[in-house]
Amino acid sequence: MSAIEKTGGIPEIKIVNGIPTLYVENAPFFAYAGEVHNSSASSLEYMEKCVWDKIEGLHLNTLLVPIYWEQIEPEEGMFRYEMIDGLLAQARQRNTKLVFLWFGLWKNGESMYVPGWMKQDSRNYFRVQKINQEKLNTISPFCDAAVEKDATAFSNLMGHIREQDEEHNTVIAMQIENEVGLLGSNRDYSEAAEEKFAMQIPEKMVEEYGMTGTWTEAFGEDAGEYFMAYYFAAALEKIASKGQEAYPVPCYTNAWLKQHPWYAGSYPSGGPVKDVHRIWKIAAPSLFTLAPDIYVPYTVDIMESYSYSGNPLFIPEVRKDAATASYCLYAFMKFHAICYSPFGIEDLGLLPEEVEKPSAEVMAALNINPAVFMTEGGREYLGRTYSLLQNLEPLYLKYRGTGSMQCYVKKSETDLGTYFRFKSYQAVIDYMPTVTAKPLAAGVIFELCENQFLIAGMMSRIVFSAMMGENRKVAVLKLQDGKFEKGEWIPARTLNGDEQMMISFSDVPSCLYVELYKY
Numbered sequence: 001m002s003a004i005e006k007t008g009g010i011p012e013i014k015i016v017n018g019i020p021t022l023y024v025e026n027a028p029f030f031a032y033a034g035e036v037h038n039s040s041a042s043s044l045e046y047m048e049k050c051v052w053d054k055i056e057g058l059h060l061n062t063l064l065v066p067i068y069w070e071q072i073e074p075e076e077g078m079f080r081y082e083m084i085d086g087l088l089a090q091a092r093q094r095n096t097k098l099v100f101l102w103f104g105l106w107k108n109g110e111s112m113y114v115p116g117w118m119k120q121d122s123r124n125y126f127r128v129q130k131i132n133q134e135k136l137n138t139i140s141p142f143c144d145a146a147v148e149k150d151a152t153a154f155s156n157l158m159g160h161i162r163e164q165d166e167e168h169n170t171v172i173a174m175q176i177e178n179e180v181g182l183l184g185s186n187r188d189y190s191e192a193a194e195e196k197f198a199m200q201i202p203e204k205m206v207e208e209y210g211m212t213g214t215w216t217e218a219f220g221e222d223a224g225e226y227f228m229a230y231y232f233a234a235a236l237e238k239i240a241s242k243g244q245e246a247y248p249v250p251c252y253t254n255a256w257l258k259q260h261p262w263y264a265g266s267y268p269s270g271g272p273v274k275d276v277h278r279i280w281k282i283a284a285p286s287l288f289t290l291a292p293d294i295y296v297p298y299t300v301d302i303m304e305s306y307s308y309s310g311n312p313l314f315i316p317e318v319r320k321d322a323a324t325a326s327y328c329l330y331a332f333m334k335f336h337a338i339c340y341s342p343f344g345i346e347d348l349g350l351l352p353e354e355v356e357k358p359s360a361e362v363m364a365a366l367n368i369n370p371a372v373f374m375t376e377g378g379r380e381y382l383g384r385t386y387s388l389l390q391n392l393e394p395l396y397l398k399y400r401g402t403g404s405m406q407c408y409v410k411k412s413e414t415d416l417g418t419y420f421r422f423k424s425y426q427a428v429i430d431y432m433p434t435v436t437a438k439p440l441a442a443g444v445i446f447e448l449c450e451n452q453f454l455i456a457g458m459m460s461r462i463v464f465s466a467m468m469g470e471n472r473k474v475a476v477l478k479l480q481d482g483k484f485e486k487g488e489w490i491p492a493r494t495l496n497g498d499e500q501m502m503i504s505f506s507d508v509p510s511c512l513y514v515e516l517y518k519y
Helices: 044-055 082-093 144-165 191-197 203-209 215-246 274-283 299-305 323-335 345-349 360-366 378-399
Strands: 012-016 019-024 031-035 062-068 097-107 127-129 135-139 171-178 251-256 287-293 405-409 417-421 425-431 442-449 452-458 460-466 474-485 488-494 503-505 510-518
Touching (some): 019 171, 031 097, 044 082, 062 171, 144 171, 144 215, 203 274, 215 251, 299 323, 323 442, 323 452, 378 442, 452 460, 452 503, 460 474, 460 510, 503 510
Parallel strands (some): 031 062, 062 097, 171 251
Antiparallel strands (some): 012 019, 127 135, 425 460, 452 510, 460 503, 474 510
């Protein structure tokens, strides 16, 4: 496809000039989103009072909302969709798209949201066992009966969504489960799992890795995690593919990241961490991407590692402090993100002291930096960035994937700036120091033609100069602040005198138009 083409019908992922792009309602769609807290969507009244009103003014176009198997199928084989229909109505009333998060068999390494009739029937729906035979609160992916029940419920749900929403396209994607894997064990040691573990590895693994033998013979110390990755992925494939037969909207799943102390089971073993993406890709081809939930300080490193050919960047959970605005701009402009979604988005409608934060013990147990739960500055800067990105879309779609669009962000305290080359000019970007409750240095430079640039950014300074070895000076012919709206630059002021001496951006995300000349 050589240009942006329009499609119709069900939301889908299209490859446009080599870049995976979500299409909704006949056009490319970028999800400027937020994810609500885990229990917010269990009550329509709560959503009305405590979520929708709190996100007004954030310029979100998408909300990520959990839906719960235990509410949808409270009695076996009896499905209830009042909550789903209510959420669809609330979103349409506010012209907001939805990504539903299917909290089915697994959520955060446990089976918290399965219906009561399944929780209480541990004979038919058996749990994972550790090596000492201790049972975990996680239904085993080797329990075919449980996986089949989940797939049936999800398929029924998708059929209902299609009946209610195909003409509206309110639901643009579905998340399958949430942060699957095993905590506290590298693998399942139940009888069903032991039988599979002793077998020869599946043919798909033979083809992918060029290995043969049992899991231990093929993969040694990694055998337990690789084994669980394959069978968790196979379970999600059964669920996703059956659901997509009913309504084929894009489906993905998300990862609790691998982090200190780094061994399988300290993070959910078998979940889609980067080390086992090869396995997930061959075992779960119905998932269009594997998404990172980012609660680590090395945010940019995670965005880069989860953004590669065949795995478009989709961020369903991320921090919501002021720095999130900078990472948001970088995610879309640098990595062509499909979605960016801070978690607990309704908190940005509260005063910082009103926000409930996990205890220090919980954050230590989950190995989460407390800074990711700060909200100071988050509302103001994220809202401005979402608005800015929406207005930049025509320019972004024109220049993405070319050398005429270059993006930057401050990656760490020792990262002082960067350097870009364009056709006739080079640019040095200096990053301003980090300030509490303000965004990090970030921006994007569009080279409109040889000497004209549109720059959007924050907390940074830019100096243009002649190319290396060219004995000429560079000066500003025109400098304007303003905004890019509906594909056109709308100037506010023309800057000159001492205001033209430095091209700089404060903490407020904004745009500048620059014309240069040489002498």
